[in-house]
Every structure is written in C-alpha cells, then in structure tokens.
Amino acid sequence: MVVTVQWEIAEKLIAKPNTKEYGALAVMVQSLADVELLRKLQPTVFWPRPQVESGIVRIVPNAEKRRAVADVQGLRNFLRDLYSHRRKNLRGAIIAMTGRQHEKVIVDKKLPSWATRERSVRRR
Secondary structure, three states, X not given: XXXXXXXXXXXXXXXXXXXXXXXXXXXXXXXXXXXXXXXXXXHHHOOOOOOOOEEEEEEEEOHHHHHHOOOHHHHXXXXXXXXXXXXXXXXXXXXXXXXXXXXXXXXXXXXXHHHHXXXXXXXX
C-alpha cells in the first residue's frame, strides 16, 4: 500500500529506535510490515496548498513479521498503555498487560531476565 500523509506522520511511520519520533505507531506498523519513505512532498504540489509538508510512504505487509506477533490486539493494547503516558515506565505497562496478575516486586525481578533474553534473540 502506498499512502500520502502529513510529514510528521511519515516521520513516525519510518522512525528508528532511540529517536524522538519512535513511538507506538512505528512499533506497531514496523512489527507487521516493511515501511519505506518514497518521497517528501512540498505544499506547492497540492491544490489547494496545505500548510504542511507531506510524505509518500510504502507499507508492505510482511508475513514473517506478522507470524512473530502472536496477538496483534494484545500488542496494540500494550503499546497504547506503554506510550500513552511517556513518564510511566515499562513495569506499569507490563502489569496492565497481564491484567494486574503480576505485582511490582515480581515484575522488577523478571525484567532483567526478559531484557537479556530479548538481546540474545536479536543477535541470532
């Protein structure tokens, strides 16, 4: 699918980790599809002329990425909880995701092992 969106949305769709633009939208879309910026468009190419720049973005569903996400709705809900309040931490999002089944103490003990496991999976 090829879409034209406001430049700020295009930046969020293609954002890389550890950037200001990287958030729930980037994680969700990039977890399920390959995203590519095709072109930046100036307001002068439209009539009537908008007040903002735009971007043409290609989004191609990726079956391998999709298979890696067991529960798309669960991922969406987790990302919403994680990114809706930037000052909240990962612990709170995990507790919310599990329906409050885990207490803070348990999550705090498990977080380091989850992070280590994630790093080892990424290296493969």
